[in-house]
Amino acid sequence: xxxxxxxxxxxxxxxxxxxxxxxxxxxxxxxxxxxxxxxxxxxxxxxxxxxxxxxxxxxxxxxxxxxxxxxxxxxxxxxxxxxxxxxxxxxxxxxxxxxxxxxxxxxxxxxxxxxxxxxxxxxxxxxxxxxxxxxxxxxxxxxxxxxxxxxxxxxxxxxxxxxxxxxxxxxxxxxxxxxxxxxxxxxxxxxxxxxxxxxxxxxxxxxxxxxxxxxxxxxxxxxxxxxxxxxxxxxxxxxxxxx
Ligand SMILES: *Cc1c(COP(=O)(O)O)cnc(C)c1O
Numbered sequence: 001x002x003x004x005x006x007x008x009x010x011x012x013x014x015x016x017x018x019x020x021x022x023x024x025x026x027x028x029x030x031x032x033x034x035x036x037x038x039x040x041x042x043x044x045x046x047x048x049x050x051x052x053x054x055x056x057x058x059x060x061x062x063x064x065x066x067x068x069x070x071x072x073x074x075x076x077x078x079x080x081x082x083x084x085x086x087x088x089x090x091x092x093x094x095x096x097x098x099x100x101x102x103x104x105x106x107x108x109x110x111x112x113x114x115x116x117x118x119x120x121x122x123x124x125x126x127x128x129x130x131x132x133x134x135x136x137x138x139x140x141x142x143x144x145x146x147x148x149x150x151x152x153x154x155x156x157x158x159x160x161x162x163x164x165x166x167x168x169x170x171x172x173x174x175x176x177x178x179x180x181x182x183x184x185x186x187x188x189x190x191x192x193x194x195x196x197x198x199x200x201x202x203x204x205x206x207x208x209x210x211x212x213x214x215x216x217x218x219x220x221x222x223x224x225x226x227x228x229x230x231x232x233x234x235x236x237x238x239x240x241x242x243x
Pocket of ligand 1: 167204205227228230232
């Protein structure tokens with residue numbers, strides 16, 4: 001895994017690749033109490049030439065920077081049109097014993113947590129940026145077959161002005177209860193409705209939604225409560241280019 005530290009006054013420093021293992025944190029580390037945290041998820045695939053390809057990684061850099069801005073975290077350095085320095089090499093990692101030609105798709109999860117030991121609600125002075133990587137299979141047990149989606153009309157995931165547009169752990173924590181209920185009733189995922197009227201479609205648990213009606217494709221607007229998915233953006237760009 002890759003680790004880098006942030007210290008107020010010093011900025012991001014000491015980036016290093018170390019064996020995967022537990023992180024040492026103070027029990028009073030602010031992330032554990034106030035959830036000052038952001039993350040990303042990048043898929044890596046093996047290309048036809050045997051090389052490793054990340055899907056539009058700079059979009060993830062832009063999104064984590066926007067999540068950081070909302071959460072008062074200094075974004076880690078990325079520049080020159082390339083994602084954070086270690087990512088290009090981290091996506092080439094593969095499970096021990098797995099030959100390169102058999103490497104499955106991998107997911108890289110960069111995340112930043114507030115580590116300052118302080119029991120007071122304010123922006124932390126110390127952060128940890130970490131990137132872990134692991135192989136992934138199909139997102140749903142059903143693979144690419146249709147899944148049953150539960151329309152949630154009690155809990156809401158996000159509201160305008162909140163943190164719905166960021167990838168932060170708190171959004172997911174708030175979504176767990178509805179997810180559990182859906183699962184107990186035989187559904188694969190939750191479809192979230194807007195937090196005010198509980199009537200307008202927002203998105204599914206961890207993905208945006210699109211509907212085809214005749215020749216038109218519809219998807220909710222990005223007004224602050226919906227996560228701006230890179231898949232969503234790519235689909236809209238493709239649909240436009242196809243006329
Ligand atoms: C990550 C995420 C998505 C999808 O984003 P992609 O960039 O397309 O992978 C959609 N909704 C939520 C809530 C998410 O966390």
